[in-house]
Structures are given as C-alpha cells and as structure tokens.
Amino acid sequence: MSPWPALVGALPLILLAAKTHGRALRLEREKKGYHHVEFGGDNPPEVEAMWKRDRYHFWILTIALVAVLAGIAWALRGGWTLPLLAPALAFGALAARSGIAKSMGREDWAWLGGLCVAVVAWLALWALL
Numbered sequence: 001m002s003p004w005p006a007l008v009g010a011l012p013l014i015l016l017a018a019k020t021h022g023r024a025l026r027l028e029r030e031k032k033g034y035h036h037v038e039f040g041g042d043n044p045p046e047v048e049a050m051w052k053r054d055r056y057h058f059w060i061l062t063i064a065l066v067a068v069l070a071g072i073a074w075a076l077r078g079g080w081t082l083p084l085l086a087p088a089l090a091f092g093a094l095a096a097r098s099g100i101a102k103s104m105g106r107e108d109w110a111w112l113g114g115l116c117v118a119v120v121a122w123l124a125l126w127a128l129l
Contacts (some may be wrong), residue, residue, distance in 0.1 A: 003079060006105060007081065010081070010084040010085065012118075016118055018087075018091050021094050021095040024096075025050075025054060033087050034046070034047050066086040070082070088118075088119060
C-alpha cells in the first residue's frame with residue numbers, strides 16, 4: 001500500500017494540533033496577565049521562560065512518541081507511517097496540560113475534542129491501509 005494517504009492525512013492533523021496547542025498556550029499566558037507579546041521581539045522573562053519550557057517539552061515528548069509509535073508499528077508490521085502521529089499527539093498533550101493549568105472553558109475543550117476526533121480518524125485510515 002502507498003503511504004501517501006497517511007502522510008497527506010497527517011499534515012492537516014499536525015496543523016490542527018499545533019493550532020489547538022497554540023490557543024491553549026495563549027490562554028494560559030493571558031491568564032497570567034500577559035495579553036500582548038511580540039514573536040521574535042522583546043517579551044517579559046516569564047513569557048520567554050514559558051515558551052522555552054514548552055519547546056523543550058514538545059521535542060522530548062515528540063521524540064519519545066516517535067520511538068513508541070515506531071515500536072508499535074514494527075510489532076504490528078504497519079509500516080513507517082504511524083510515527084507521523086507523534087507531533088500531533090505531543091501538541092495535543094501539551095494543549096491538555098495548558099488547559100488543565102488554566103481550567104479551560106467549554107469552548108476550549110471543544111478544540112481539544114476536535115483534535116481527538118481527528119486523531120481517531122487518522123488511526124482508522126492508518127488501520128485500513
């Protein structure tokens with residue numbers, strides 16, 4: 001089977017997960033009282049520290065998930081496409097962490113729920129290929 005459907009399906013999923021994570025992180029930052037920031041500019045040290053911590057957690061979690069998903073794919077003889085979910089799952093986990101940290105409202109949890117539905121749909125596509 002061609003890996004292209006899984007690859008093409010993973011890209012929008014990663015973008016949706018990144019958007020969900022960015023929204024949760026912005027709401028967490030605003031809850032701390034920082035309503036305006038400048039990407040690539042001068043920001044309060046607390047905001048820079050929060051972003052640095054988040055980048056660190058994202059890459060550690062993504063690398064760990066790639067290893068776990070590659071092991072699962074190998075065990076199931078499922079090819080190399082399953083680890084494509086790693087960035088989306090890492091973004092989703094960090095979005096949930098940010099959401100829990102700031103006690104997200106109903107509309108914010110809807111973003112995360114949409115991401116979960118998208119991950120399940122991608123897994124169904126992966127299983128069918």
